[in-house]
């Protein structure tokens with residue numbers, strides 16, 4: 049722990065921590081470190097001090113008590129602030145210093161923790177402030193705000209209780225706005241607020257300013273572990289921080305009349321990334337008024353007309369800050385009686401589109417280098433550029449317009465509260481939700497998280513809804529005052545049109561348009577900046593990025609996104625087409641002819657797909673009943689079985705699909721997995737009689753026959769049942785047909801002059817024998833195909849590693865496998881013993897109670913599943929090199945292949961490639977580049 053608990057800043061100096069920028073941020077929090085830095089570079093900042101994050105950690109270690117040594121340090125620092133700000137004393141009845149007490153962790157968590165403003169006002173000092181400023185209205189307004197904030201955040205008395213009083217007062221006085229209340233009204237309101245405080249806190253509002261200060265510091269520390277802060281850290285995956293710092297800073301006032309004001313701004317447009325000054329301000333207001341979205345503020349450029357000098361100074365600061373931090377900044381400022389003060393600077397949250405443009409333009413402006421640009425963009429934020437946009441050809445017209453706060457289009461069912469949104473998402477997973485609120489607050493983050501888009505009727509570009517939505521890449525429209533919300537009636541009106549809860553509304557976060565109904569979406573278009581950034585990323589990347597695709601269209605899409613091959617083609621997806629499923633179902637229902645099977649085995653006939661001879665015959669011994677006399681006779685019959693006959697049409701379909709995929713992938717490797725899921729997944733289940741009737745008609749059997757087969761195939765744990773390599777081991781003709789389709793397709797494409805690299809992948813192998821038997825058979829089929837065509841093609845046979853046993857026995861398996869591909873969906877399922885389809889009941893609790901830090905189906909469980917993967921890689925590679933002198937190619941094709949943190953892990957453990965869905969390919973490319981470059985920028 050650092051020897052010092054408290055660091056002072058003010059004037060043109062700040063106490064030195066002796067740490068580098070990263071250490072400084074960890075100790076003082078982002079806000080504290082930046083306040084100190086602004087002082088050092090000569091930007092006007094009101095004096096203050098920062099209580100370190102280590103004190104917060106100690107506070108929790110000591111059972112929520114500020115460590116003793118920190119108390120005198122805080123008192124000392126307060127004296128310095130008093131001296132630096134005109135000698136005013138905290139709580140001085142004649143001329144009081146007021147301070148703000150704010151949180152600030154190393155990573156920004158906007159609005160998630162507590163803030164208390166105007167601290168130091170008491171019954172005595174409020175009079176002093178009124179006299180000194182000659183503005184009793186302002187003094188009492190500040191005092192009532194303090195009682196509210198202090199009561200609600202430090203002492204647990206609900207904010208609504210105070211709000212109720214101000215509403216009553218406004219109604220009594222016929223006041224429309226808060227600013228319509230007079231000084232006397234506010235004086236009276238202070239009395240009422242104190243009564244509310246006393247009633248709920250069971251004590252008087254503290255008249256000792258130091259007591260206020262220490263209680264406020266406690267409140268900020270407590271808010272570190274408040275529900276919304278915990279929830280935010282979970283969603284943003286923020287872990288490993290010590291706690292929050294506390295910043296105590298002299299207050300300046302933006303609400304002292306028309307020569308005062310306050311604002312928030314970004315040094316570049318956080319939606320588009322354009323290099324323009326972007327933000328809002330309000331005259332005669334306090335900072336919270338802008339952020340909370342209660343009043344709709346003015347655009348920053350207009351400040352040039354109202355306060356030209358201040359505007360000019362602000363524009364200068366914008367440029368100083370960008371040059372200093374070499375990063376887009378989000379700033380807060382207050383003007384008190386014409387004097388500008390900066391209250392905060394931090395790197396600004398931005399959309400993915402903006403992140404890319406800013407990084408590329410800053411590199412071109414030589415503010416940063418290309419490598420820094422690559423590190424700057426959070427891979428997941430690219431989602432934003434890859435988001436569908438509303439189809440411009442749609443004839444659904446906008447009925448209202450709000451402020452375009454976060455780009456992209458979203459259609460969703462209207463839901464009016466965050467709780468209802470969370471409930472709806474749990475009940476109807478996958479149903480799109482549009483969260484419609486007057487304004488959002490940090491309490492709403494869980495609801496915002498499950499929503500597809502957010503629409504608010506008040507607030508500006510820097511309102512809570514806008515900032516959070518932008519950070520998460522969700523479409524958002526704010527300040528749409530034509531939206532009126534009626535929670536009691538469970539409906540909204542948009543420009544007079546009534547929309548009930550549960551009906552569809554669409555927002556266009558790029559234009560601010562609001563439409564009633566559902567608007568179709570189209571694929572996004574890539575920008576030139578995006579292409580540039582990807583080129584820079586590819587220069588650093590060490591591992592390859594493939595895609596999971598099972599159609600030529602998906603393969604082409606993935607190529608556009610930069611995929612360098614297919615890591616997983618799930619062949620079962622090809623059986624679901626209308627014309628194919630009937631054949632597949634016929635195959636499942638086909639009866640085994642035991643005598644023919646036995647005869648074929650004896651005569652060494654593998655399958656018609658292995659030989660390619662569909663007219664081959666076999667000599668079968670059959671027992672025939674000659675009028676009560678049984679006799680064994682030898683008959684010559686077609687060798688083809690009923691199952692093979694059913695499968696035959698699928699060979700053509702699969703071959704054609706593979707030809708399309710190989711052509712689309714044009715020389716890149718294509719890993720094709722043999723059939724994996726249990727067969728019952730292809731039949732209608734027993735509660736679906738109508739479906740069964742249709743299928744029965746389609747394939748010419750009875751419903752009873754179908755259900756009898758469903759009964760036979762029924763399993764208690766199908767994910768651990770008859771699937772994966774177990775299928776072709778029992779029904780070899782299925783595997784034979786697939787291998788033939790792959791090899792014949794490869795031959796055809798090769799004949800067309802293209803190069804092909806098929807990789808045949810056998811799923812769910814646990815023991816090497818499973819692989820060696822199937823491999824031998826696949827080679828026989830491939831050899832037959834190539835011999836018949838007189839063309840040879842290169843191909844490989846490998847396996848998925850998706851069972852813990854496969855990791856442990858990887859050395860043995862690698863003697864046979866030419867490549868490994870980690871199927872981390874199953875590997876996670878089998879390692880934890882969590883059914884991948886049934887985590888709904890416990891995973892939310894596991895995450896909330898920190899049983900697990902993160903859903904292991906989303907990000908690789910590094911310590912468990914990850915360790916098994918390391919064993920698999922180490923054993924597999926060592927054995928392959930020893931036995932065959934070959935490098936064992938290893939990749940991943942589970943969902944984790946598109947998760948940035950997992951991609952970094954895969955890079956670290958030495959994989960050759962990751963494979964993910966087409967839309968995640970750019971994300972994986974960027975994550976892989978960042979992994980190669982070290983240090984990533986997760987604090988965006």
Ligand code: PEP
Pocket residue numbers: 616618724850870871872873874875941942943
């Ligand atoms: C896996 O298990 O990770 C995998 C890719 O296979 P599937 O999801 O099809 O079981």
Ligand code: MG
Pocket residue numbers: 811850871873874
């Ligand atoms: Mg699997």
